[in-house]
Structures are given as structure tokens and as C-alpha cells.
Amino acid sequence: MSATLVIEDLITTFPGTVRPALAGISLEVRAGSCTAVLGPSGSGKSTLLRSVAGLEVPDAGRVVLGGTDLAPIRPEQRGISLVSQRPLLFPHLNVLDNVAFAARVRGVPRREARRDAADFLDVVQLGDLGNRRATELSGGQQQRVALARALAARPGLLLLDEPFSALDPGLRTSMHDLLAEVRRQLSPTLLLVTHDRDEAVAVAERVALLGNGCLLQHAAVQEIYTRPVSLEVNRLMGGLNEVPGTVRGGRHESELGSLALPEDAAGASGPGTLIFRQESIMVSGVDGPGIPAIVSAVKPQGARRILTVQVGGQLLHAEAPWALPVAQGTPVRLQIPRSALWVLPEEPTATTTGSTPNATGDAIDQLVTDHV
Amino acid sequence: MGNRKATLLVLPATVISFFVVVGGLLAALMQSLGLLPFAGPPTLNSSAYLTVAPDLPSAVALSFGIAAASTLIAVIFGFVTAMLVMRGRFGGRLIAMVSTWSIPFPHLVGAASMGLLLGDAGFLARIFGTDSWPELVGGPAWIAVIAAYSWKESAFVALVVTGVLLTRATAYDETAALLGAGRLRRLRHVLVPLSLPALGVSATIVFVYVFGSYEVAWLLGRPYPEPLPVMALRLFSSASLSSRPEAAALAVVTTIVALGAAGLAALALRRVPLWQ
Numbered sequence: 342m343s344a345t346l347v348i349e350d351l352i353t354t355f356p357g358t359v360r361p362a363l364a365g366i367s368l369e370v371r372a373g374s375c376t377a378v379l380g381p382s383g384s385g386k387s388t389l390l391r392s393v394a395g396l397e398v399p400d401a402g403r404v405v406l407g408g409t410d411l412a413p414i415r416p417e418q419r420g421i422s423l424v425s426q427r428p429l430l431f432p433h434l435n436v437l438d439n440v441a442f443a444a445r446v447r448g449v450p451r452r453e454a455r456r457d458a459a460d461f462l463d464v465v466q467l468g469d470l471g472n473r474r475a476t477e478l479s480g481g482q483q484q485r486v487a488l489a490r491a492l493a494a495r496p497g498l499l500l501l502d503e504p505f506s507a508l509d510p511g512l513r514t515s516m517h518d519l520l521a522e523v524r525r526q527l528s529p530t531l532l533l534v535t536h537d538r539d540e541a542v543a544v545a546e547r548v549a550l551l552g553n554g555c556l557l558q559h560a561a562v563q564e565i566y567t568r569p570v571s572l573e574v575n576r577l578m579g580g581l582n583e584v585p586g587t588v589r590g591g592r593h594e595s596e597l598g599s600l601a602l603p604e605d606a607a608g609a610s611g612p613g614t615l616i617f618r619q620e621s622i623m624v625s626g627v628d629g630p631g632i633p634a635i636v637s638a639v640k641p642q643g644a645r646r647i648l649t650v651q652v653g654g655q656l657l658h659a660e661a662p663w664a665l666p667v668a669q670g671t672p673v674r675l676q677i678p679r680s681a682l683w684v685l686p687e688e689p690t691a692t693t694t695g696s697t698p699n700a701t702g703d704a705i706d707q708l709v710t711d712h713v
Numbered sequence: 714m715g716n717r718k719a720t721l722l723v724l725p726a727t728v729i730s731f732f733v734v735v736g737g738l739l740a741a742l743m744q745s746l747g748l749l750p751f752a753g754p755p756t757l758n759s760s761a762y763l764t765v766a767p768d769l770p771s772a773v774a775l776s777f778g779i780a781a782a783s784t785l786i787a788v789i790f791g792f793v794t795a796m797l798v799m800r801g802r803f804g805g806r807l808i809a810m811v812s813t814w815s816i817p818f819p820h821l822v823g824a825a826s827m828g829l830l831l832g833d834a835g836f837l838a839r840i841f842g843t844d845s846w847p848e849l850v851g852g853p854a855w856i857a858v859i860a861a862y863s864w865k866e867s868a869f870v871a872l873v874v875t876g877v878l879l880t881r882a883t884a885y886d887e888t889a890a891l892l893g894a895g896r897l898r899r900l901r902h903v904l905v906p907l908s909l910p911a912l913g914v915s916a917t918i919v920f921v922y923v924f925g926s927y928e929v930a931w932l933l934g935r936p937y938p939e940p941l942p943v944m945a946l947r948l949f950s951s952a953s954l955s956s957r958p959e960a961a962a963l964a965v966v967t968t969i970v971a972l973g974a975a976g977l978a979a980l981a982l983r984r985v986p987l988w989q
Contacts, residue, residue: 394891396887396890396891415890415895416887416890416891417890417891417892417893417894417895418893419891421891422891422892423887423888423891425884425888427884429884429885429888431885431888431889431903431906431907432907432986432987433906433907433909433985433986433987434906434986442889442892442894442902443892443893443894445902446889446892446893446894446895446898446902447893474986490892491891491892494891494892494893
């Protein structure tokens with residue numbers, strides 16, 4: 342029920358447009374793994390999924406599933422299922438027959454198809470709702486049924502196109518847990534499109550970040566957060582801190598002083614932008630250790646607050662708990678763990694990214710292409 | 714918009730329709746029962762019904778046959794047209810334009826055109842030879858009549874089904890494809906069930922309309938036997954004023970059969986899962 346997906350130089354252009362929706366995407370999703378395709382609206386996420394499914398015909402490139410080139414194969418014969426934001430349960434069928442749909446169209450007798458469907462309804466914990474009409478279910482239940490129906494088709498690849506984005510946060514969390522349980526039981530290969538970074542982290546082990554139809558980086562979750570290949574990736578992943586300076590002898594020198602870099606970040610000497618996540622900074626009172634700073638703004642963000650602090654002429658952002666007594670003008674101290682530091686060489690333009698010379702080939706396995 | 718406001722907005726149209734339909738039916742019923750005589754005192758009697766009774770079975774059967782055949786063909790062609798428009802195949806927009814082109818034409822113009830096309834001295838007969846040309850106009854199978862109604866009403870069916878399917882069928886069609894359903898399976902298991910309510914409603918409207926309309930059958934049909942509405946028209950236009958109650962009796966019978974058909978269709982639709 343799982344196969345490795347390889348996408349090679351996929352280019353898709355919609356009629357009447359000049360800029361391709363996908364501009365040469367290459368990506369590999371190993372069998373049984375889950376990759377989240379992340380990116381802002383209009384970055385080509387859904388087009389990538391539709392091209393893989395065969396619902397859009399790419400201009401160039403290859404989609405290979407389990408060693409088979411899918412180009413000449415119709416969508417219905419590709420062994421790929423899709424769960425989209427809308428559950429799209431067939432309104433003329435009850436829940437059980439929706440899940441049994443794939444078996445029925447394969448020619449499996451009704452009774453056998455329903456027995457099989459009941460097993461998949463059990464997987465999504467809705468075994469007792471088989472006789473209900475699809476329209477009688479809540480949004481979360483409908484999405485579970487849609488997942489069961491897709492799994493019952495026993496696809497080599499399961500595509501999820503923002504399947505939980507219409508659900509409330511609590512329901513979304515329970516769907517993430519359900520998906521983890523499904524992965525434990527059935528090990529499907531998953532390609533999940535989302536615009537929610539937290540969802541990508543919760544569900545997938547790797548993230549493919551798209552921007553303007555280009556693949557900006559494809560890496561493990563922690564890597565893409567802490568070892569981005571460009572400032573654009575850092576910003577798209579929510580990174581707020583960029584400190585210009587110079588790398589010299591394994592240290593970064595800037596307004597923050599001379600900071601020792603971790604081994605994988607201490608590459609060639611020269612101008613480079615130091616980046617680190619706002620979550621990794623430890624903020625303490627003025628008597629604590631670290632770099633002295635002055636709070637210039639405090640912005641609540643859920644259970645924590647984002648502090649804007651000034652270190653000399655450099656503005657930084659740091660997350661702090663509500664318990665820390667800070668306000669505008671409060672002097673604080675900042676500690677930045679060495680392992681959180683990362684340096685990107687100066688980029689020629691703001692919109693063009695390149696592979697980082699100080700990132701090892703193993704750490705970042707996806708080269709960055711120029712924007713079109 | 715609240716329910717009350719919506720009710721108030723449709724009230725004028727409803728009142729006028731109610732007045733025309735119910736008023737007309739009551740007048741026909743009263744005239745057929747001798748309660749609206751041209752001369753003399755009104756007397757309740759069933760003589761109009763008894764006079765037309767011998768011709769009723771053949772007239773009802775003929776009207777039913779024409780309406781059923783026309784509806785069936787219109788539904789098939791309308792559904793196929795809707796599918797082609799929806800999938801954008803073979804120039805979906807062109808097909809949509811051509812098929813809906815027939816809607817603004819009056820039935821009488823359509824019937825006359827069909828006569829000029831299918832008659833034994835018509836356009837097609839002149840192309841293919843008149844010697845062996847079948848009796849399509851005024852023939853025993855009422856082919857020109859059925860063809861005219863089917864042509865005109867298939868556009869109506871296509872319009873209704875396309876309107877219902879266009880916004881959602883593509884998504885369901887793609888979902889079914891990615892669950893392994895080929896084109897025919899998608900048609901059978903998804904598109905036909907999704908279209909059933911729209912097909913049922915439009916088929917009922919087409920059937921009731923064809924059953925009760927006279928123009929096409931009057932122009933392209935044979936003189937005898939007559940369909941119900943043609944017979945009613947003939948009696949209504951007769952020089953003898955005593956024929957008016959008989960025409961009214963035929964109108965009442967036509968209405969009863971049409972309402973019965975609509976009622977049966979409503980019952981059948983209630984069994985369609987999507988309608989529920």
C-alpha cells in the first residue's frame with residue numbers, strides 16, 4: 342500500500358499564463374514516509390498534487406511511482422488517492438458505501454466490498470456510523486470518512502490537499518493523531534499540502550517548501566527550521582532574526598559581538614547573515630547572563646509573547662513566557678545557544694537563492710533553483 | 714433574507730398564477746358539468762363526459778405515448794448534451810450554444826421547421842430522394858411530432874442538468890477517478906445518480922407539458938386518431954357551441970392525467986437517495 346514517489350523537473354503551466362505554476366520541481370518521497378508541501382497561497386502546492394494525481398497535465402518532467410512512469414497512465418489507474426479540503430463524500434451513498442466505492446468500481450461484490458469498508462471505518466474510529474447518510478455527519482466525521490474511503494482504495498500514494506484546514510483547532514489536533522495512528526497501522530506514502538507550519542511539523546517528517554512554483558528546500562522538519570538554505574526559506578518558515586556580519590575563523594562578528602558558530606555552520610570566511618529562531622533565545626532579567634538588550638516592543642502571540650529587543654543598532658525578536666515581567670524599555674539579557682546559530686552567505690538579490698556553501702550535502706539534499 | 718420577506722416577494726406571482734390556474738380549472742370543470750351553459754339554466758350533468766368517452770382511451774393512449782417517447786428521447790439527449798458541456802469535450806461551449814439556441818423558438822416555429830425538414834416534400838426528402846421517403850410527417854408513428862418535442866425539450870433538460878452538475882460534478886468526478894473509477898463507472902456510479910433529481914424533475918415537466926400541448930401534434934400529426942389536446946382544441950373551436958362542454962371535459966381529463974403523472978413522479982423522486 343506504499344510506494345516511493347519521485348518527481349523530476351516537473352513543469353506545469355496553465356493556459357493563458359506566462360509564468361509556470363510549477364517551474365521544475367524535483368522531489369522524492371520514500372515509501373511509507375510523509376512529506377508536507379508547505380508554502381504561501383499561489384506557490385503551486387495544489388497544482389503539484391494535481392499534477393502528480395494526473396488531474397493536470399504537466400508540460401515537462403516525470404512523475405514516477407514505485408518505479409513506474411505515470412505519464413501515460415490515466416488518473417484512475419495510477420493507484421493514487423486524494424483527500425481534499427472538502428470531504429466530497431458522494432451524497433447519494435451512505436457512509437459505508439462511500440468507503441466501499443473503490444472496491445465496487447473494481448467489480449468486488451457488494452457484500453465483500455462493504456465488509457472491507459467496515460474495516461477501514463474502524464481504522465478511522467467510525468465503525469458504528471456506516472448506515473448514516475454522508476450529510477448527517479459533522480465536518481470532522483466527514484473528513485474521517487473521506488480518509489477511510491481514500492485508504493480503502495489501497496493507493497500506492499495518498500495525497501492530502503489541506504484536508505484539515507476547514508476544521509477547528511481541537512478537531513484538527515485529533516485528526517493529526519488519527520493520521521499518526523493510520524500511518525502506524527497501514528504505512529501509506531503521504532504527500533500532504535498545507536499552509537500551516539505547525540500542521541506540517543505535527544504530521545510529516547520532511548517538509549518541501551514551495552515559493553512561486555519553485556522548490557526552495559526539501560529537508561527534515563528540524564533542518565528546514567534551523568538550517569534554511571536561504572533567507573526566503575527562513576522567512577517563510579517564520580524565522581524573524583537576520584543579523585548581517587562577517588564569518589571569520591569559525592565565528593560570526595556583528596552588532597551582537599563575536600559568536601562561536603557550530604561546526605556545520607562555520608563554513609568559508611566572508612560576509613554572511615547570522616540567523617537563529619526566536620524560539621531558541623532565552624530571555625532573562627538584567628542580572629542574568631548573556632547579551633544585554635532593551636525591549637522595544639511586546640506583542641502577544643497565544644500562550645507566549647514576541648519581544649522586539651534592541652542590541653546596539655540591531656533589532657532582534659525573541660519569544661518569552663507571559664510570566665517574564667517585561668515591557669517597553671525593560672533591560673533584559675539574551676542567551677542564544679550555539680547550536681541554534683546558522684549563517685547564510687550574502688545573496689546576490691532578494692529573490693534568488695542558492696545552495697549554501699557551509700551546509701553539508703547530507704544536511705540539505707535539495708538544491709535551490711532560481712525563480713522564474 | 715427572512716422567510717417572511719421571501720414569502721411576501723413571491724406572493725404577487727403566486728396569487729396571479731393561482732388565480733389563472735385554479736380559476737381556469739374551475740371554469741373548465743363547471744363548463745364540463747353543465748354549470749356554465751351558453752343558454753338556458755345551469756344543470757349538473759355528465760353528458761359531455763359521456764359524449765367523449767368512446768374516443769377517450771385511444772386519445773389518452775396516443776397522448777401518453779407521444780409524451781412518454783418525447784420525454785425519454787429528450788432526457789437521453791439532454792443528459793448527453795449536459796455531459797458534453799460539463800466536460801468541455803467536442804467544444805462544450807459550442808454545444809451549449811447550439812443546444813440552447815432552440816429554447817427561444819416558439820413550438821409552432823419549431824414544428825413548422827420540423828415539417829419542412831422531415832415532410833415527404835421536405836429538405837431531407839429532396840436530398841435523399843422522395844421515392845422511398847418514410848411517412849414521418851402525418852405517419853402512424855408520429856415521428857415528426859416526437860422529433861419536434863424531443864429537439865425542443867432536450868435543450869431544456871440539458872440546461873437544467875448542466876446547471877445542477879456544473880458547480881459540483883467535476884469535483885465528484887475527479888474524486889471518483891482517483892478512487893479507481895473509469896469513465897463508464899463514473900457515469901454509472903456518480904454522474905447519473907447526481908443527475909437523477911434534476912432529470913426526474915425536468916422529465917416530469919417535459920412529460921406534463923407535451924401531454925397537454927396541442928400545436929406540434931396538430932401541425933405534424935395525422936387527423937385520426939387525435940391526441941387529447943388536439944381533440945379538445947377542435948371541439949373548442951367548433952362552430953357548434955354545444956361542443957364547448959366536451960372540450961372542457963377533455964381539458965379536465967388531460968389535467969387529471971397530467972397531475973397523476975406529476976404525483977407518480979413525485980413519489981418516485983422521493984425514493985431517490987439524493988432527493989431525500
